[in-house]
Amino acid sequence: MMRVDRWTPSDNLKLEPNALVAATEIDRNLALTAGPGAGKTEMLAQRADFLLRTGTCRYPKRILAISFKVDASQNLKARVRKRCGLELAARFDSHTFHAFAKRLIDRFRLVLTGTDALDADYSIGQRRVQRQSITFQDMVPLAVTIVESSDIARNAIRQTYSHVFLDEFQDCTKEQYALITACFLGSAAKFVAVGDTKQRIMGWAGALEGIFETYAADFEAEALNLYQNFRSAPRLRRMQNAMVRVMDPPAALDDAELPGEDGEIEVLHFKNATEEASYLADAIDSWMDKEAIEPSEIAVLVSKQQNLYCQELRSALQERKVPFREEDQAQDFASEPVVRLVTDFLLVVSGSAQPEAFRRLLEAVVYSEGLDDEQEYRARSRWDRFVADNRQKIATGELYPGDRAALAKLAQELIDVIGRDAVVAFSADYAQGNRLDQLIEGTVARISDLVEDGTDLSAALAAFSADRAVRIMSIHKSKGLEFHTVIVMGVEQQTFWGKIEEERAAYFVGISRAKQRLVLTICDHRDRPDGAPRWTSQRTAHAEFLGYAETYA
Structure with missing residues (x-):
């Protein structure tokens, strides 16, 4: 364990003064606003490193980070592992709001009664079916119900987490903020909420007006600003x-x-x-x-x-x-999370070196689940075997990606390995109708058509994913x-x-x-x-x- 006054930013990075204050704050809750490229994610990673290395987050307490997008959540988790190593990073949980809500539902499901009651094998689907199925939109409200109605659940959360990070907080909705307050308002947990008010262009999605002011009042948080944009020349x-x-x-x-x-x-x-x-x-x-x-x-x-x-x-x-790739609603197919998932998997098993695709897959399949060390080891082993088996099948010709039926079967095996519920959590759209199945079918059709035309698999995937x-x-x-x-x-x-x-x-x-x-x-x-x-x-x-x-x- 390191003394607080001996800590310096990991990898000898230099933080601007306010970022250093935010990373090393012990007593105050903070509301941190920053412009694009100001290093918000890096500051959070350095703060995690500080809290864990100095013992400010005392074992066995954990740090909870909540983001709004899966890729942001995974990126932050990866940065924390890089900054402070796997052992300390195992006490850092990085989730989206819906992933965090689902964990609460799964753990404290029996708290839900009446019309909210759920069977152990409940699923997330396109409509609400009593005891059997909930929609993506039900997840956060049900988690709020659990925390507000159960002292045991609320105390368990508060005993688990001593520090909370909220990323891209300017886009927080009323329901999401209700979950945060239900879990932690009045607790000893220390908060850092990070966002960019100048980028709050998501009002159409229900972003709460004046969320930073509301949060600062409720949690007695002090405001800090990051000004430097390290991205641009x-x-x-x-x-x-x-x-x-x-x-x-x-x-x-x-x-x-x-x-x-x-x-x-x-x-x-x-x-x-x-x-x-x-x-x-x-x-x-x-x-x-x-x-x-x-x-x-x-x-x-x-x-x-x-x-x-x-x-x-x-x-x-x-x-x-x-x-070129056009990213409007009708044409951003390749940027869909499940399409990216299937494409990354095929890139990895095609035999060529694909470090970025491999990293994204590990984040999605293994490291985003908040597993303990033993569970994470087993999950990684299962995943490595699955990849190796299918890489061998493609290399020997046993599996031909131009065969649409074979490719569809492989895509379904991939979804089964990850878990359909976990894939549904990638996007709210996947819980509605048959959107997820349509995207998978479309991915299979487009890739198999490209390969069938004689294009090399790696080249076809690169063209399809528009990397x-x-x-x-x-x-x-x-x-x-x-x-x-x-x-x-x-x-x-x-x-x-x-x-x-x-x-x-x-x-x-x-x-x-x-x-x-x-x-x-x-x-x-x-x-x-x-x-x-x-x-x-x-x-x-x-x-x-x-x-x-x-x-x-």
Whole structure:
């Protein structure tokens, strides 16, 4: 065990002052707000390292981290293991809200009575069936019922966890916050809630207004801010800082504190969308060819309706044989968690080195379950055998991925190994109707068709998963992602036409996705695209948004 005053950040990382305060806080609850790229996840990983190494989280107490997405939960768990090792990280539980709720239901199921009562073999399905099945949306409310009605359950939770991390807290809903307060309000647990209020663009999903203020009042938490964006080059950071001066003046830095000329900002003005599409497609092709930038490191963002705005760009990219993936609701199939799961598995068993796919699978299959050391060892052993067996079958030709029936059987075996309930927990959509089965069937069909056409399995999977493809998406879908080069198309009054505070926040999210190069485009005229019910052809540049860039371009 290490003395508190001897602890330093793991791997000799340097934290900004407020991040260091947050990582080493012992007595206070904290409400930590931070901009994109400010190292929120890293701060939480370092805090876990501090709490565990110094014994501030005393054995056998544990740390509970709750995130809103499976990948965020897994990423944090992986970082904690890297920072403090497997032995200490075994006392770190990282879950999504729904995964945490399900653990409570499974452990304290007998607390539920009457119409809420559940049999031991209950399932999560598309509708509520008394005692037999609950929906994905039922999970958090039922967990709240358990904790509020059972002293035993509530005390067990409080005896287990001495510290709680809440990630991306700006998107917390009322039901989720009710679960947190039911479990811990009035307890001795110490909290750090982390989020970015400037990125709170999920109001449509029920995000609680003023959640940080509510939490700070309920838990007597003190506010801290992280200001540094370690993702973007200095020139881009100064542009972002110019926006912060308008959105949150106390959070802004002097430009002198952001030295350096690295980074690139361009403002491109075109007569029409055809000229814009041709120029951008050539530029993207050149970046990939001459600068060796991976296509997946290039993103095209549009405020709204990217399926309409990018029609001509899609055609131009296709003409130049530039791979791209469009991320709107109809076309983001490959980014679905279960599709990624099946694709990663096939990448791993295809025989080629796939370290990232292998890591994601282990996180999903083994390390996300909060198992103890012995259970985790057995789970890892079972998983390794399953992978090895199927790798051998593919290598010997016993299993041919172009055989749709064989591939469908393998995909079902994968789901069975992981557990259908665990897969359903990946997304709320999977608990509704037959969405999960449709996605699995679609994955099998697309991959088997690619292989049947003669494409090598690894190449087919890479093309299918679009790991090597330019990403086209709305600003909303870009939240939490980062790219070497970001193109924000249509920085025009007619594109950012909503309430200025909301549009400013969305624009900030878009520009802050860029690590090295940011390109902003404007057109004088955009012809009405196919399928556009309302459209303004004559365009006006958004003076405020472009003004932030022009100073630093």
